[in-house]
Amino acid sequence: KAGVTQTPRYLIKTRGQQVTLSCSPISGHRSVSWYQQTPGQGLQFLFEYFSETQRNKGNFPGRFSGRQFSNSRSEMNVSTLELGDSALYLCASSTGQELANYGYTFGSGTRLTVV
């Protein structure tokens, strides 16, 4: 079966710009979680969407937002980019029922570089 698809794979943006990242989860999965990964902080939870509703949110500023569509595809948006936003952004797909048994399935991520 198809895995989790994240687009684009790489992105270079200028400070102050905004960016939108996309994630298509595994077919049948209704939950999409977003993580930011940096060498110093590791994986930091951004938010989780389940059936088009934000179910949980991490400790990131309001510049970070997301949404989920009826087909479970999700987008995250970062406005007014800062240099510190440079990171690998990962999307994780799951059924949403529980974390047990198999954990998340991650996409390959979007590497965002802010210059």
Add this chain to the structure above:
Amino acid sequence: EDQVTQSPEALRLQEGESSSLNCSYTVSGLRGLFWYRQDPGKGPEFLFTLYSAGEEKEKERLKATLTKKESFLHITAPKPEDSATYLCAVKGAGNNRKLIWGLGTSLAVNP
């Protein structure tokens, strides 16, 4: 505050040289401990879930164990293809559905 610490940060082994990676955690009411493997340029790949102290899971050359304060990932007779970063994460009773992640152990296995 829930916290996960992994050690060592980096580990270099010769092919066939067995070793263990450590994941120490502090969490209110453990609901699950997860091990993932991450290759360069890719997202983490799920390996195991452990739920309670004393539990063990195995997959090929990997064996994960859990106590009340830490988990070990034992690698028996590793091969170069086992080279990757191994990540540990926990889910506590609080924090809703959020996982708390360690920074990982970067493993290199030399042929």
